[in-house]
Amino acid sequence: MAEKVTTVAVRAIRGAIQVAENTRDEILDGASELVLAVLKRNGVDTEDLISILFTATPDLTAEFPAYAARQLGLTDVPLMCASEIDVPGAMPRTLRLLAHVNTESPRSEVRHVYLRGAAALRTDLPQ
Helix, strand or coil: CCCCCCCCCCEEEEEEEEECCCCCHHHHHHHHHHHHHHHHHHHHHHHEEEEEEECCCCCCCCCCCCCHHCCCCCCCCCEEEEEECCCCCCCCCCCEEEEEEEEEECCCCCCCCEEEHHHHHHCCCCC
């Protein structure tokens, strides 16, 4: 009798959140909320995380968003922070993430997460 082989793919999940102001607490709270929402909405266990890239708009400098993920216990997941390009008219005070995960879910089932004011960035997605 042949064994059933389960295919696990690497998928990328996007997310964004707008924070109220450039303070350490706002950045940490916003980044934590975003990470937890991405994991929950996609049923991702932290063991399935490969890496997370965080970006912040140039007006957010009070803290590294990746530090929030460390506070959540993601101590063995590679994390990186970068600054978004400063596009005139872009949404201010926005944190974004790109999480790479191992999952059995097809790409069509991946749920990207846009919270607070950042929901306006992707009005095509169900919230």
